[in-house]
Amino acid sequence: MITLLVLSGLLAGAWALVTQPVLSRRDGSPGSAVEPARLEAHVRMLSETLSPRDEQHPENLDRVAAYIRGEFERARAGEVAEQPYPAGGRTYRNVIARFGPDTRERVVVGAHYDAAGPHPGADDNASGVAGLIELAYLLGQAELPVRVEVVAYSLEEPPYFRTESMGSAVHAASLKKQGVPVRAMFCLEMIGYFSDAPGSQSFPTPALKPFYPSEGNFITVVGGPRQGGLVRRVKAAMRSGASPLAVHSINAPTAVPGIDFSDHGSYWKAGYDAVMITDTAFYRNPNYHSARDTADTLDYRRMAMVVRGVHAAVLAETR
Numbered sequence: 001m002i003t004l005l006v007l008s009g010l011l012a013g014a015w016a017l018v019t020q021p022v023l024s025r026r027d028g029s030p031g032s033a034v035e036p037a038r039l040e041a042h043v044r045m046l047s048e049t050l051s052p053r054d055e056q057h058p059e060n061l062d063r064v065a066a067y068i069r070g071e072f073e074r075a076r077a078g079e080v081a082e083q084p085y086p087a088g089g090r091t092y093r094n095v096i097a098r099f100g101p102d103t104r105e106r107v108v109v110g111a112h113y114d115a116a117g118p119h120p121g122a123d124d125n126a127s128g129v130a131g132l133i134e135l136a137y138l139l140g141q142a143e144l145p146v147r148v149e150v151v152a153y154s155l156e157e158p159p160y161f162r163t164e165s166m167g168s169a170v171h172a173a174s175l176k177k178q179g180v181p182v183r184a185m186f187c188l189e190m191i192g193y194f195s196d197a198p199g200s201q202s203f204p205t206p207a208l209k210p211f212y213p214s215e216g217n218f219i220t221v222v223g224g225p226r227q228g229g230l231v232r233r234v235k236a237a238m239r240s241g242a243s244p245l246a247v248h249s250i251n252a253p254t255a256v257p258g259i260d261f262s263d264h265g266s267y268w269k270a271g272y273d274a275v276m277i278t279d280t281a282f283y284r285n286p287n288y289h290s291a292r293d294t295a296d297t298l299d300y301r302r303m304a305m306v307v308r309g310v311h312a313a314v315l316a317e318t319r
Contacts, residue, residue, distance in 0.1 A: 032138045032241070034307045036300035042071075042130035043122050043192070044295045052118035054157065058090050061154055064113050065095050068152045071133045072097035076140035077150070083174070087165035092154040094167045097136050100144030100318070105181045107148045107317050108274075109135060109310070110168060110263055111188040112156030116289045123285055123293050125156070127192030131307045138311045146183070146318040156263055168263030172270040184230055184317045185274035187264035191219065191306045192298035193285040202283045204257045208250075216284035218246035219306050222276040224260070225253055230273050234313045238277075241312025245305035258283065277310055 046053065050064050065082065072080045077097035084093040111128030115121025129152055136150050153167030160166055164173070168187075175182060194217050195201075201216040203209055212218075221238065223231040231249050238247045254260045258281065264274035282288040287297055 032308050032311045034134050034138070034304040034311075036304045038134060039127075039130045039192075039303050039307070040295065040298075040300045042133055043126045043298060043300075046113065046126035046129060047115075047120035047122040047293075047295050051115070051120055053113065053115040053121060054117050055088070055090075055092075055114065055155060055160065056118075058092065061092060061114060065093050065152070065154070068095045068113060068129065068133065072136050072150070075133070075136040077136060083167075083171060085165070085167075085170045087155060087160060092165075092167065094154060094171055095152040096171070097150040099136070099139040099142070099148045099150065100146055103145075103147045105146055105183055107146060107183050107314060108151060108171075108175075108185040108267070108272075109148065109188070109314060110151040110153055110171070110185065112153040112167065112263055114154050114157050116157040119289065119291050120294050122295045122298055123190045123193045123279070124281065124288060125188075125190055126295075127190055127279075127298060127303060128188035131188050131191050131303065131310065134304075134307050135311055135314070138307075139314070142315065144315075144318050148314060148318065153263055162265070166263065166266055168266035169269070172266045172272065175272075176270045182267070182272040184234075185264060185267040185272055186234070186310060186314065187262050187267075187274060187276045188310065189262035189264075189276050189278045190281045190285065191277060191279055192300070192303045193279045193287075194218075194299045194302045195284065200284060201280065204283065212248055213246070216280070217302075218248050219302075219309070220276075220278050220280055221247065221249040222259060222264075222278060223249070223251045223274075224268060225251055227251060227273050227275060230275055233316060234275055234277075237313035237316040238309030242305045242309025245302055245309065247309060277306065 079098040267274035287293040
């Protein structure tokens with residue numbers, strides 16, 4: 001009996017450590033308005049009209065940057081700027097929209113706009129950029145007590161992944177150099193693919209299966225072992241703002257494949273707290289890094305719920 005109680009306690013502790021449980025709060029409020037049709041229009045622009053978006057097509061990446069800049073300006077950002085930088089003998093650029101007062105401390109939300117190879121990259125990561133653009137429109141209508149930087153990054157994908165030439169690494173390093181305190185960084189990485197089919201969700205290790213649904217119909221907040229508090233806050237805020245979308249989370253070391261596989265890793269390296277908001281990428285989407293990752297495969301209704309949830313979480317972190 002004692003052994004059973006100890007084992008039960010260990011399992012409960014592991015569940016709490018990994019999943020960061022929070023009390024759900026569904027306040028019934030309509031929340032922020034996000035139109036699925038607008039998200040789809042952005043995804044189609046990026047994955048069809050402006051494709052390919054890999055490092056071998058810098059002229060297209062410049063066209064994407066111009067498109068994002070135009071949207072940020074229409075979103076009534078207080079300031080929109082570009083952050084050009086060299087890589088491989090060419091110039092690439094981040095696009096930055098700033099909202100709220102010019103406080104020293106700030107919150108950062110980012111998504112990469114390049115794609116892996118000459119593929120459409122609808123989920124990876126036109127979905128994240130579409131969400132970023134619509135989030136900018138929401139922030140343009142908000143009274144913010146703290147500066148929020150909304151950043152579209154270049155060069156997240158190979159061959160520059162995990163190098164200093166990632167757009168997110170350039171941005172994080174610039175903040176660090178200026179001594180800017182960052183309350184939290186939100187990385188939007190693939191937020192558009194959902195499935196209600198049993199067994200559609202896979203995991204980096206079978207040990208995680210008891211903790212999560214087998215259907216890929218939820219969004220996930222991902223953090224490292226040191227982001228437990230931030231993950232709990234973000235998940236709680238997203239659950240209040242993204243209803244009825246299920247929001248789950250995981251805190252795990254980078255030894256677990258996928259935990260640091262996006263731009264939030266650049267901020268971890270700079271010493272900042274950051275989380276990734278994701279549909280879990282290749283653990284769910286069979287079209288990952290292929291020609292099948294098209295706009296027709298995404299669920300824009302649930303994408304809109306994700307953006308609503310992120311908006312709620314960003315507002316909560318500025319208070």
